[in-house]
Amino acid sequence: MSLIEARDLKKTYHAGDVEVQALKGLSFEIEPASFVSFVGPSGSGKTTLLNLVGCLDKPTSGSLHVAGTEVASLGRADGATFRGNNIGFVFQDFNLIPVLTVAENVEYPLMMIDCCSGRERRERVAGLLEAVGMSDQAKKFPGQISGGQKQRVAVARALAGNPRLVLADEPTANLDHETAFMVIDLMKSLKEKRETTFLFSTHDPKIVEEAEIVYTIEDGLLKGFEDRRNGNG
Amino acid sequence: MVNIIKIALRNLLRYKRRTLLTSMLITVGVLAVILFSSITGAFKSLMIGQITDSMLGHLQVHKRGYVASIDNLPLHLNLGPKDVEKIEKVLGSLDGVEAFSPRIKFGGMFSNFEETTNVRLNGIDPAKEVLAAPLLSGRFLKGQAGDTLVAHGEILVPELLAKGMKVKLGDTVVIVATNSDGSVNAATFTVRGVLDAITGPGGRDGYIHIDDAAALLRITKKEANEYAIRLKNTDTLDETTAALAAALSGELNKKGMPKYEIHTWKKLSPFSNIAKMIDVMTFFIRLMLISIVLVSVMNVMIMAVFERVKEIGTIAAIGTRPGKILSLFLVEGLSLGILGSLTGTLVSLAAIVMLKINPISYDFGRQKGLLLSPSVDMGEIIVVFLLVVLISVLASLQPAWKASRMEPVEAMRHV
Numbered sequence: 001m002s003l004i005e006a007r008d009l010k011k012t013y014h015a016g017d018v019e020v021q022a023l024k025g026l027s028f029e030i031e032p033a034s035f036v037s038f039v040g041p042s043g044s045g046k047t048t049l050l051n052l053v054g055c056l057d058k059p060t061s062g063s064l065h066v067a068g069t070e071v072a073s074l075g076r077a078d079g080a081t082f083r084g085n086n087i088g089f090v091f092q093d094f095n096l097i098p099v100l101t102v103a104e105n106v107e108y109p110l111m112m113i114d115c116c117s118g119r120e121r122r123e124r125v126a127g128l129l130e131a132v133g134m135s136d137q138a139k140k141f142p143g144q145i146s147g148g149q150k151q152r153v154a155v156a157r158a159l160a161g162n163p164r165l166v167l168a169d170e171p172t173a174n175l176d177h178e179t180a181f182m183v184i185d186l187m188k189s190l191k192e193k194r195e196t197t198f199l200f201s202t203h204d205p206k207i208v209e210e211a212e213i214v215y216t217i218e219d220g221l222l223k224g225f226e227d228r229r230n231g232n233g
Numbered sequence: 234m235v236n237i238i239k240i241a242l243r244n245l246l247r248y249k250r251r252t253l254l255t256s257m258l259i260t261v262g263v264l265a266v267i268l269f270s271s272i273t274g275a276f277k278s279l280m281i282g283q284i285t286d287s288m289l290g291h292l293q294v295h296k297r298g299y300v301a302s303i304d305n306l307p308l309h310l311n312l313g314p315k316d317v318e319k320i321e322k323v324l325g326s327l328d329g330v331e332a333f334s335p336r337i338k339f340g341g342m343f344s345n346f347e348e349t350t351n352v353r354l355n356g357i358d359p360a361k362e363v364l365a366a367p368l369l370s371g372r373f374l375k376g377q378a379g380d381t382l383v384a385h386g387e388i389l390v391p392e393l394l395a396k397g398m399k400v401k402l403g404d405t406v407v408i409v410a411t412n413s414d415g416s417v418n419a420a421t422f423t424v425r426g427v428l429d430a431i432t433g434p435g436g437r438d439g440y441i442h443i444d445d446a447a448a449l450l451r452i453t454k455k456e457a458n459e460y461a462i463r464l465k466n467t468d469t470l471d472e473t474t475a476a477l478a479a480a481l482s483g484e485l486n487k488k489g490m491p492k493y494e495i496h497t498w499k500k501l502s503p504f505s506n507i508a509k510m511i512d513v514m515t516f517f518i519r520l521m522l523i524s525i526v527l528v529s530v531m532n533v534m535i536m537a538v539f540e541r542v543k544e545i546g547t548i549a550a551i552g553t554r555p556g557k558i559l560s561l562f563l564v565e566g567l568s569l570g571i572l573g574s575l576t577g578t579l580v581s582l583a584a585i586v587m588l589k590i591n592p593i594s595y596d597f598g599r600q601k602g603l604l605l606s607p608s609v610d611m612g613e614i615i616v617v618f619l620l621v622v623l624i625s626v627l628a629s630l631q632p633a634w635k636a637s638r639m640e641p642v643e644a645m646r647h648v
């Protein structure tokens with residue numbers, strides 16, 4: 001079964017009297033344990049699409065199933081619970097909580113979804129920080145680490161609840177080239193190890209090279225699909 | 234929940250100066266309320282004690298209509314032998330009553346053989362009066378109260394009268410009084426003591442022995458016109474009054490009205506109005522505290538939500554339910570309130586201890602050097618503490634609600 005299944009997805013924004021058709025009818029399916037990128041020029045609808053998949057916004061029409069749930073019908077509180085249990089987020093500007101240490105930031109989603117005992121939480125956090133290579137920075141606060149390090153912490157936080165899907169909207173836009181590649185490679189290796197699906201958007205063609213499946217989106221419509229995995233390329 | 238508290242506290246610590254200022258504001262408010270009510274409380278109980286213990290007693294019984302005409306000290310409203318018997322029997326049987334004292338109050342002429350003036354006198358049974366009005370013996374400016382207070386042939390003269398008429402201890406004075414038939418009688422008395430004046434009705438009366446009063450007024454049977462009653466515990470004032478009224482309610486006069494009237498000290502003394510005023514002021518001071526807490530906590534919480542819009546969007550996006558976000562901010566406001574009222578309470582306690590070591594001395598009317606020793610009223614402290622905490626939560630409610638309703642996408646776009 002597909003992890004994500006979108007059918008004729010449309011999204012229209014109303015800004016005052018002006019209507020903006022951000023998505024004009026998208027259909028696609030994404031299998032579990034994929035490493036997918038959505039690319040396209042600015043304003044093409046990448047963020048809009050990721051927000052819909054991430055259950056942060058509702059489609060105007062069409063159907064969207066994520067992990068077997070019709071997300072368009074979820075209410076505010078149920079939507080939050082669904083996100084907490086099924087989706088991890090990595091944001092363009094990291095969005096770590098400044099009053100919490102690196103380790104606490106990773107632990108935070110676990111506390112909010114009332115997951116597991118304190119000991120189990122700490123073990124999981126330690127494992128994740130190890131996986132993103134941030135164990136030695138666990139006690140620092142976000143203000144005390146670099147951008148690349150912040151994004152690695154954000155990746156660890158996104159994975160804390162063992163989600164089946166991690167969404168990353170322009171995760172590398174605020175990072176220099178080298179660091180950007182490191183973060184993408186980190187996500188790729190985590191995808192291999194944990195079989196988590198990563199779905200990220202970018203308009204950086206070099207970053208796109210790293211993706212296994214690439215959807216091209218232009219003016220609210222899917223314009224291209226490329227599967228670069230062995231045997232499909 | 235522990236985690237929510239932890240995060241809320243971290244957020245409070247994030248803006249140390251603001252948290253400190255706000256909790257200091259609350260501290261000052263709490264200090265003002267607790268100090269005010271403990272000092273006025275001490276003042277109230279001191280004054281009430283003065284009034285009830287030196288003159289009025291907690292309750293008084295008279296023949297119906299006596300209090301309305303008390304300025305004339307009428308003798309035709311005396312309680313006769315049967316009334317005295319009945320009242321003493323009832324008072325003796327009531328649990329709440331510690332002591333009672335019959336009095337014959339009357340007006341007369343006071344003469345030092347050169348000049349004559351008016352005087353108001355109480356004929357008292359010293360053994361009973363000492364129990365019903367224990368502070369009377371403390372009012373002796375000159376002379377000794379001793380065990381007898383005032384013996385046959387002796388008189389206690391109020392200070393102003395003693396000064397005006399230039400009488401000293403041991404002097405002989407003449408009291409002339411008109412009895413209820415209209416005939417006049419006189420007797421000589423030796424000055425046993427000079428009494429300090431006190432605030433309230435009867436505070437400037439003289440005293441003689443009740444037997445002398447009866448003889449002067451040619452009363453041959455056992456009579457009185459006032460019973461002053463002291464209670465074991467002032468908290469039982471209302472119930473003892475009710476019990477006494479019930480026990481005496483069977484006694485009706487010729488018109489079918491109750492024969493006796495019962496008054497509490499509150500009805501008899503104007504000070505009860507001052508006490509009420511103090512309570513009203515306490516209420517307004519509390520109201521001010523509530524406003525201080527409400528405005529300052531709300532201000533801080535509105536700022537806190539506004540500054541953290543992006544963060545709120547983030548935690549909502551990664552799966553924090555709206556209810557959790559709400560409680561996160563409520564707990565933050567709650568902690569601020571607890572912090573402020575806890576320090577406020579501690580500072581107040583310290584201030585009260587200081588005042589206990591160095592009591593405030595003050596003058597009330599002609600009474601000089603009264604010492605106020607404020608006491609800690611645990612009930613008041615708990616009420617103030619809970620009030621502040623409750624108001625802090627209420628003040629955080631609107632900002633917290635706003636935070637919990639934010640759309641994550643819009644909130645995260647906020648800078």
Ligand SMILES: Nc1ncnc2c1ncn2[C@@H]1O[C@H](COP(=O)(O)OP(=O)(O)OP(=O)(O)O)[C@@H](O)[C@H]1O
Nearest residue numbers: 013014015020022041042043044045046047048049
């Ligand atoms: N909240 C909104 N209200 C109105 N119009 C919006 C809103 N969000 C996005 N749009 C419009 O929808 C279209 C798609 O925007 P979107 O942010 O999804 O593009 P994008 O591909 O993420 O662009 P970028 O690469 O610049 O991030 C744009 O025309 C944009 O102006």
Ligand SMILES: [Mg+2]
Nearest residue numbers: 046047048169
């Ligand atoms: Mg975008």
